[in-house]
Amino acid sequence: MKWRGKSSPSRRAICGSDKPRSKQERVREEFLPQVESEVARFIRLPSSRVVRIREMIASPPLAEKQNSAYRCTEIICRDKRISNQKNNFVNQSPKKYRWNFVTEPEQGLQITLESELNITPSLSTVLINRGITSYDLAKQFFRPTFADMHDPFLMEGMEIAVQRLRSALENKEKILIFGDYDVDGTNSTAMMYLFLQSLNADVSYYVPDRIVEGYGVSLSGIRKGKELGTTLLITVDCGVTAIEQIEFARELGIDVIICDHHRPGEQLPNALALLDPLKEGCSYPFKYLCGCGVAFKLIHGILLRLHTDINKVEEILKEYLQFVVLATAADIVPITGENRVFMKLGLELLNRSPRTGIRTLIQTAGLKSKKLTIAQIVFVLAPRINAVGRMGDAHRAIHLLTSNDEQEANELASVLEKENTARRKVDEETFLEAQVIAEELLNLDNPAALVLHQEHWHPGVIGIVASRIVEKYYRPTVMLTTIDGKVKGSARSVDGFDIYTALSSVEEKLLQFGGHKYAAGVLLESERVGEFRDAFSKSVGDLMTDELRTPRLTIDCELPLSELTPRFMRIIEQFSPYGPQNSRPTFIAKNVIVWGAPRIVGKGHLRFKVRESMENGSAVYDAIAFGLGERITEVRHTATIDIVFSLDDFSETIPASNGNQQLPQLRVKDVRAVEQGS
Numbered sequence: 001m002k003w004r005g006k007s008s009p010s011r012r013a014i015c016g017s018d019k020p021r022s023k024q025e026r027v028r029e030e031f032l033p034q035v036e037s038e039v040a041r042f043i044r045l046p047s048s049r050v051v052r053i054r055e056m057i058a059s060p061p062l063a064e065k066q067n068s069a070y071r072c073t074e075i076i077c078r079d080k081r082i083s084n085q086k087n088n089f090v091n092q093s094p095k096k097y098r099w100n101f102v103t104e105p106e107q108g109l110q111i112t113l114e115s116e117l118n119i120t121p122s123l124s125t126v127l128i129n130r131g132i133t134s135y136d137l138a139k140q141f142f143r144p145t146f147a148d149m150h151d152p153f154l155m156e157g158m159e160i161a162v163q164r165l166r167s168a169l170e171n172k173e174k175i176l177i178f179g180d181y182d183v184d185g186t187n188s189t190a191m192m193y194l195f196l197q198s199l200n201a202d203v204s205y206y207v208p209d210r211i212v213e214g215y216g217v218s219l220s221g222i223r224k225g226k227e228l229g230t231t232l233l234i235t236v237d238c239g240v241t242a243i244e245q246i247e248f249a250r251e252l253g254i255d256v257i258i259c260d261h262h263r264p265g266e267q268l269p270n271a272l273a274l275l276d277p278l279k280e281g282c283s284y285p286f287k288y289l290c291g292c293g294v295a296f297k298l299i300h301g302i303l304l305r306l307h308t309d310i311n312k313v314e315e316i317l318k319e320y321l322q323f324v325v326l327a328t329a330a331d332i333v334p335i336t337g338e339n340r341v342f343m344k345l346g347l348e349l350l351n352r353s354p355r356t357g358i359r360t361l362i363q364t365a366g367l368k369s370k371k372l373t374i375a376q377i378v379f380v381l382a383p384r385i386n387a388v389g390r391m392g393d394a395h396r397a398i399h400l401l402t403s404n405d406e407q408e409a410n411e412l413a414s415v416l417e418k419e420n421t422a423r424r425k426v427d428e429e430t431f432l433e434a435q436v437i438a439e440e441l442l443n444l445d446n447p448a449a450l451v452l453h454q455e456h457w458h459p460g461v462i463g464i465v466a467s468r469i470v471e472k473y474y475r476p477t478v479m480l481t482t483i484d485g486k487v488k489g490s491a492r493s494v495d496g497f498d499i500y501t502a503l504s505s506v507e508e509k510l511l512q513f514g515g516h517k518y519a520a521g522v523l524l525e526s527e528r529v530g531e532f533r534d535a536f537s538k539s540v541g542d543l544m545t546d547e548l549r550t551p552r553l554t555i556d557c558e559l560p561l562s563e564l565t566p567r568f569m570r571i572i573e574q575f576s577p578y579g580p581q582n583s584r585p586t587f588i589a590k591n592v593i594v595w596g597a598p599r600i601v602g603k604g605h606l607r608f609k610v611r612e613s614m615e616n617g618s619a620v621y622d623a624i625a626f627g628l629g630e631r632i633t634e635v636r637h638t639a640t641i642d643i644v645f646s647l648d649d650f651s652e653t654i655p656a657s658n659g660n661q662q663l664p665q666l667r668v669k670d671v672r673a674v675e676q677g678s
Contacts, residue, residue: 097553097670099588099644102129104557109133123571125557126585131336142574144341146314152301155294156282161257161273162301168232169201176230177205178217179398180237180291181389183330183382188236188259188292190401191323195299204228207394211459211483215521216514217242226252233257234298237291237327239271240264240279241514246271259294261333263500263516286338292327293342296320321346322355323401329374330382332518335579343577347372357403357412361385364413374577383464387420390460427461431468438473448541449502451533453480453487463490463519470494474551476502476540478522480529486511487529491520496548497540505543506535553644553670559587561612561621564647564664573649584646584667591674594639595620604629610643610666625668640674 105128113124116135127133132141140148152158168175175196179189189205196203206225208218216238222245225233232255239246239258246256246269256271263278275294277284289297299320303313325346328339335343351372354362362368365380388396396419400412437452450469457465462479469477470492476499480489493499498517507513509532512523524532578584589610598608606625611618623643625631635641645666 096550097644098547098550099670100552100554101588102554102556105129113138119571120563120568122557122559122563122587123568126572126575129556130582141340144344146317146341146345148338148341149300150285150297150338152297152304155275155277155284155297156279157273157275158298158301161275161298162305164232164255164257164272165234165298165302166305169196169199172202173231174229175201175203175232175234176225176228177203178221178225178233178235178238179205179207179394180215181207181210181386181394182237183385184291184327185237186385186389186394186397187323187327187401188295190398191292191320192234192236192259192295192299193398194402195302195320205398207389207398210389210394214483214488214523217245219245219248222249222252222254225249225254230254235259236295237261239269240274240276241269243267243269245269257298259291259298261289261291261294262514265514288334288337288339290324290327290331290333290339292324292331293333293339296324296342318345318349322350322358325350326358326377326381326385329377329579330385332378332580334581335374335577336581340577340582343374343579347374347577355401355404356406357400357409360406360409360413361400361416364410364417374579383423384416384420387423387460388416390458391419391423391426423461426458427464430457430461430465433457434465434469434479435472438469442473447475447533447537448544449476449478449537449539451478451480451529451536453482453489453529455482457481459483459488463492466490466492474549476544478536480522482526485526487524487526489522489524491515491522493518494548495552497544502536502539502543505539506532509535554583554586555588555644556585557587559589561589561592561610561619564621566662569647569664572647576649586644586646586669588642588644590642591640592643594635594637594641597637598632598635600629600632606632606635606668608635610641614638619663621663621666623666623668625671628668628671631671634671634673642672642674643668644670 102125105125110121110124110128113119113127113133113135114121117124117127117138119127127138127141130141132138153162165175167173177189177192177196179185185207189207193203193205206221208214208216208221213220217235222233231253233249234257235242236259238260239256240260240262241264242258246258249256250270256269258269258271258274258276260274260276261278262276264276264280268274268279275298276282277287277289277294296317300313300317303316307313307316321342324342328335328342328346333339350358361381361384362372365384367376367380370376385397385401388394396412396415400409400416403409403412433454434452437454438450441447441450441452450473452469457479459481462481466477466479469475469479474494476491476493476497478489478491480487482488491499491503500515500517500520503510503513503515503520503522509528510522510524513520515521572585575582575585589612592610592612593614595609595611598606601607601624604627606628608623608625609620610623611620623645643666645668648665648667
């Protein structure tokens, strides 16, 4: 933050300016000594922190509050406390992993697959680890087609949904799409809206306000639909737990089709059709679609009833697959089965010919010259789409995703960029405050789970921060804030632990909750935060095994570095797109030798070189270990170590250190020193 005037008060005094002072300048000069005096009573600050006080006073909200000295003191003390503890948290020791070796495949199966595909034993092991046990499965894995998508009418309720939607189209009924404000919800809404528009439908959409209405179908949204004359409501990425809301819609004469992927409760809403692969009794073969994926299957079903030419159906489906790609990647669902088909085909389309709105988003984010990957969607594009819903109105994201106007799209993409910058600032401030509270709880009784609550935390960032807290402390975490007297929050879990089950065991402490194995949302009374914290932590402690308390690093197989040939790399690259349940293959190379002096680069990353032996001609490989800078003492010149690593794309590798052929860079995840004589 900077001074808003041309000069600070002290500089104006030195220069002897006689220019009349503004109201803000008078307040600043009169307020500053008061604040400094109050702060001096509590803490001693270096000059840099006094500057921080001056900067805060320069901010209009504080400058206008002449009687807020104590509040300013509180902020500064908190700021001081955070900055003191920021680099002194209890979990500053190097992260330890439990190495989990995948069970070796049955030898006969491995030999057969090697022969059928003409691949090495290590590659056949990686395939078998992913359930690819035959030539046909390998063909579908590496070369999926639209024919590999499941028949949408295998999903219970699909026939009814398709018939009702066709009737609405034929009779020119008013259709309302009820969406959600995250990436999955906005892309579902945009996709369904464009598809129905292409069929000349009388269609509009509604996305609830995150802060005012919260997640899911809202009564106010249904009332709005009734005002518009809606007779058919289609929910996307929500609705499966909206018992009261769906009943209200029925009372108003509105039929409802639900497209959702969240876990249903014991009672189902009384909708005309409920499309959810997780619904009990639904025989749909693939259970892990995102919300946009379920909506896409509804589109698929409509097209199969409208067109007998399957090639025509596939051509139309291609127009909407880009939305499914963004939603599937951002919602962190397994990249297996039908999701892999979506991602493999959709990423090719997205990289070749993205829609106008998506292209401008990619360009604004600085990815215009790169081949888009799932990781870039998750860490670059998704936060920008999410930001407008977290910080304000999610309709702006839908406007961008549906835009075909270059100028409009550029303007909207700039809005998303600005909102994301604001979101990151709030995110970082919240993360620092959350760490302070987490440290206090851990020092007090070392709970099995962390439940953190501050009334002022922004509801749009607590989910993100909860994930960061989980990553730092490796405990299931619930981040809570207060809205209109009620406490709302986001829960995130660690690998392998079902947080939904843990919440179910303490549901009597909650007003409402919903979600899935690794993420959930909660609502409770403010006076019950303490008892919820105690009960939830006890539940997690009872349910979580000792094994789950340490991060797991799953290793596909041992791989000598000499096997890293160009052909090997070309085959490995075809395992992408990577994501949950299809992560980059991870290998272990044993007894490799560190070559040369390692060095720390960037923000605590470790860069070094390794080779298989000291013999002349032994190739030297470049290695990068992100976040492992503190392990530099274990990686000394000529030291013998075991490394767990994955491989960067071959196209992104750098020339080999020996100056001969190009070699892949090793992305090291963990290292262990090999004791002499072992």
